[in-house]
Amino acid sequence: MEAIQLPQKKPSNRQELSIIDCDVHNTMATDKVLYPYLSTRWRRHHEMLETPDRVGGYIARGMPYGARHDAWPPSGQRPGSELNFLREQLLDFWDIEYGILNCLTAVPDMPNLEYAAAFAQAVNDWQISEWLEPEPRLRASMIVPVEDADLTVREINRLAEHPGFVQVMVLARTDEPLGRRKYWDMYEAAVRYDLPIGIHFTGVGAGPVTAVGKPSHYIEDHAGMTQAFQTQVTSLVCEGVFEHFPTLKVVLIEGGFGWLPPLMWRLDCAWKKLHDEVPYVKRLPSEYIHGHFWITSQPLEEPPKQEYLQQLLESLNSEEKVMFATDYPHWDFDSPEHAIPKSLGLDLRRRIMAENARAFYRL
Amino acid sequence: MEAIQLPQKKPSNRQELSIIDCDVHNTMATDKVLYPYLSTRWRRHHEMLETPDRVGGYIARGMPYGARHDAWPPSGQRPGSELNFLREQLLDFWDIEYGILNCLTAVPDMPNLEYAAAFAQAVNDWQISEWLEPEPRLRASMIVPVEDADLTVREINRLAEHPGFVQVMVLARTDEPLGRRKYWDMYEAAVRYDLPIGIHFTGVGAGPVTAVGKPSHYIEDHAGMTQAFQTQVTSLVCEGVFEHFPTLKVVLIEGGFGWLPPLMWRLDCAWKKLHDEVPYVKRLPSEYIHGHFWITSQPLEEPPKQEYLQQLLESLNSEEKVMFATDYPHWDFDSPEHAIPKSLGLDLRRRIMAENARAFYRL
Numbered sequence: 001m002e003a004i005q006l007p008q009k010k011p012s013n014r015q016e017l018s019i020i021d022c023d024v025h026n027t028m029a030t031d032k033v034l035y036p037y038l039s040t041r042w043r044r045h046h047e048m049l050e051t052p053d054r055v056g057g058y059i060a061r062g063m064p065y066g067a068r069h070d071a072w073p074p075s076g077q078r079p080g081s082e083l084n085f086l087r088e089q090l091l092d093f094w095d096i097e098y099g100i101l102n103c104l105t106a107v108p109d110m111p112n113l114e115y116a117a118a119f120a121q122a123v124n125d126w127q128i129s130e131w132l133e134p135e136p137r138l139r140a141s142m143i144v145p146v147e148d149a150d151l152t153v154r155e156i157n158r159l160a161e162h163p164g165f166v167q168v169m170v171l172a173r174t175d176e177p178l179g180r181r182k183y184w185d186m187y188e189a190a191v192r193y194d195l196p197i198g199i200h201f202t203g204v205g206a207g208p209v210t211a212v213g214k215p216s217h218y219i220e221d222h223a224g225m226t227q228a229f230q231t232q233v234t235s236l237v238c239e240g241v242f243e244h245f246p247t248l249k250v251v252l253i254e255g256g257f258g259w260l261p262p263l264m265w266r267l268d269c270a271w272k273k274l275h276d277e278v279p280y281v282k283r284l285p286s287e288y289i290h291g292h293f294w295i296t297s298q299p300l301e302e303p304p305k306q307e308y309l310q311q312l313l314e315s316l317n318s319e320e321k322v323m324f325a326t327d328y329p330h331w332d333f334d335s336p337e338h339a340i341p342k343s344l345g346l347d348l349r350r351r352i353m354a355e356n357a358r359a360f361y362r363l
Numbered sequence: 364m365e366a367i368q369l370p371q372k373k374p375s376n377r378q379e380l381s382i383i384d385c386d387v388h389n390t391m392a393t394d395k396v397l398y399p400y401l402s403t404r405w406r407r408h409h410e411m412l413e414t415p416d417r418v419g420g421y422i423a424r425g426m427p428y429g430a431r432h433d434a435w436p437p438s439g440q441r442p443g444s445e446l447n448f449l450r451e452q453l454l455d456f457w458d459i460e461y462g463i464l465n466c467l468t469a470v471p472d473m474p475n476l477e478y479a480a481a482f483a484q485a486v487n488d489w490q491i492s493e494w495l496e497p498e499p500r501l502r503a504s505m506i507v508p509v510e511d512a513d514l515t516v517r518e519i520n521r522l523a524e525h526p527g528f529v530q531v532m533v534l535a536r537t538d539e540p541l542g543r544r545k546y547w548d549m550y551e552a553a554v555r556y557d558l559p560i561g562i563h564f565t566g567v568g569a570g571p572v573t574a575v576g577k578p579s580h581y582i583e584d585h586a587g588m589t590q591a592f593q594t595q596v597t598s599l600v601c602e603g604v605f606e607h608f609p610t611l612k613v614v615l616i617e618g619g620f621g622w623l624p625p626l627m628w629r630l631d632c633a634w635k636k637l638h639d640e641v642p643y644v645k646r647l648p649s650e651y652i653h654g655h656f657w658i659t660s661q662p663l664e665e666p667p668k669q670e671y672l673q674q675l676l677e678s679l680n681s682e683e684k685v686m687f688a689t690d691y692p693h694w695d696f697d698s699p700e701h702a703i704p705k706s707l708g709l710d711l712r713r714r715i716m717a718e719n720a721r722a723f724y725r726l
Binding site: 041044048174175176179180203207209210214215216223225230231232235238259261262263266267269271274277278299302304308315331332 | 407535538542569574582632
């Protein structure tokens with residue numbers, strides 16, 4: 001390689017002090033200016049990034065806003081942002097009797113807790129005016145600034161009597177495991193109004209998203225989200241939360257459920273030998289889990305044999321506890337027609353598709 | 364309450380400057396001086412701590428060194444520290460043909476990597492002289508300073524030809540997920556000598572031990588260790604490690620295995636939709652898992668129905684991949700007589716109890 005010469009700088013005309021600026025910022029007009037410099041393979045990867053222009057947006061999903069490609073309204077607004085289009089594409093198209101809105105926002109992850117509370121209140125009021133009041137088929141999860149108990153209780157107190165809100169929603173990745181005392185005031189408020197806590201897929205949390213650091217890919221993040229759910233179930237049981245709040249109900253939303261029976265076996269087995277450490281856990285962990293947890297169906301587990309699914313549902317008392325969900329408008333949408341296999345039988349399908357949720361949310 | 368008076372200090376005789384010392388350290392002679400001030404319940408908890416005098420020793424296990432109460436040799440030395448007693452209590456008593464030593468040390472967690480390498484080398488040489496040479500029924504895992512690839516490769520090169528070492532051992536909680544490139548030189552060295560990688564329960568890692576922060580109890584840590592294993596399996600598959608090292612074999616030791624089939628279902632399902640992100644993952648994740656992972660049996664899963672265990676073993680190709688282990692001398696020891704249920708049939712039991720390991724480790 002020949003020696004590379006940088007262009008010569010123009011000689012200075014300055015008579016006095018020379019200047020060297022040690023902090024000058026250049027930037028790309030758009031990330032596309034880099035395309036000529038990227039190989040096809042990594043350009044393809046780059047195009048899959050959800051928010052290449054944001055710090056933290058390095059996870060490839062291949063679909064902006066995690067949405068089905070057909071879920072963009074004709075207006076070009078974000079998927080899930082227009083009631084009319086949601087009515088048409090989801091409620092009317094599939095003839096859905098009720099839909100529970102789980103509006104995903106950055107509220108639970110906001111480090112400024114006062115702002116998180118203000119934002120949560122705004123989201124909830126917007127949901128009342130623009131979703132719950134115009135559309136009787138919709139109910140909503142209440143958004144709360146979960147990392148501060150006082151502000152969370154204030155929001156629950158403000159809205160709990162509103163008939164449109166059927167649960168309090170938190171994200172699966174919290175700053176601490178949900179059994180810890182910082183969250184207990186939230187549970188006290190929730191049980192006072194008989195509102196379940198819904199734990200929904202995603203969240204940022206305070207640390208890496210796995211037990212051994214940061215994975216490189218979205219597929220690992222996605223498949224690994226069950227770890228957050230496992231921690232939350234374990235923590236709620238082992239901290240004795242259900243002894244303190246015996247009427248507390250928890251819904252695991254979009255976390256899958258194949259991992260839950262093995263976790264119960266393992267916790268039961270450990271509790272038999274270690275319960276001295278947690279004397280407030282008076283019964284087998286699986287008894288609390290069977291008593292206090294409900295589960296949404298999407299993404300439905302897809303074991304290689306149909307009998308595994310059947311057995312799994314049996315282990316989880318699905319005739320009462322499993323409730324159908326589509327995850328509309330996201331890419332891993334479960335279709336109401338195909339998701340729950342016909343082989344499970346009409347009675348169980350009827351319960352999973354509607355009756356369990358009707359009883360649970362009192363619809 | 365009456366006003367509390369502190370004892371009066373003696374008037375100063377000093378003529379010049381007064382002295383206030385703003386950093387004076389008091390300490391407890393032993394932690395037992397606190398017993399009169401602790402309630403019975405928390406004194407009981409305190410007594411369960413493994414190392415109450417160590418920072419980080421706040422986890423209650425109820426048994427020093429995590430050992431069975433009867434595993435202390437008559438000399439009073441640590442459980443598992445005397446070859447003669449181990450012969451008597453394990454190898455002879457149960458008539459065990461071969462035992463694989465997995466010596467647990469702080470090596471993988473030592474931040475001083477040169478010291479970690481020196482310590483690993485010392486442990487390995489001590490194992491050769493005091494365990495492998497005197498006892499032909501024993502084989503050992505090689506200890507390596509896993510967080511530095513060069514030092515790890517150096518130790519593998521030094522010892523790989525020794526017939527006593529049958530695998531390279533790392534702990535389940537590493538600083539980064541094991542699929543990441545910092546560990547690839549270790550895999551290259553391991554496959555060069557056809558040594559499997561054993562991933563063993565425990566480890567400290569770089570972050571909290573769950574995906575959502577620190578749990579409060581040992582029971583949560585213990586039941587939650589499967590999360591570290593889940594991350595490692597996911598990472599090794601999704602980073603394409605088995606495409607780069609097609610002969611690499613990995614053993615999951617003491618991590619349980621009930622969580623593995625649901626993880627395979629979830630990864631397969633995600634891969635079908637997201638494989639563009641990981642083009643180096645050319646086959647279904649479950650195919651790599653079936654091809655590259657072996658599993659030790661202890662702690663054997665204890666589902667409520669025998670048929671669940673049967674199905675689980677079937678999902679994991681147990682006739683080739685599951686290998687018996689006791690975890691001697693630890694508290695959750697699995698007995699060779701009772702651990703593997705007779706109902707699994709003589710042929711499968713024979714394979715799990717010895718033949719799978721004989722073939723795998725070439726014994």
